[in-house]
Amino acid sequence: MADPAHGRVKHHAANQIAVRDDEISAYLQRGFLLRMRGERKGQVNLIAAAEIVGED
Known part of the structure; x- marks a missing residue:
């Protein structure tokens, strides 16, 4: 996970x-990015x- 504060x-x-x-979900909700x-x-x-979840 990447901390946006950096x-x-x-x-x-x-x-x-x-x-x-x-x-993972909790970190994504806090604005972190997932390395994939x-x-x-x-x-x-x-x-x-x-x-990840997509926009409809």
Whole structure:
């Protein structure tokens, strides 16, 4: 998870925190971003909650 309080350097490995599966939702609600790896290309990206649940 990436803490938005770190601003432009939130994507740096030193600023990442590890959380359990059951904690992810609470962190997303607080504005943290989830680090996810793509299935096809393996690229790692930070994903916001709105991108995970989708907007209708």
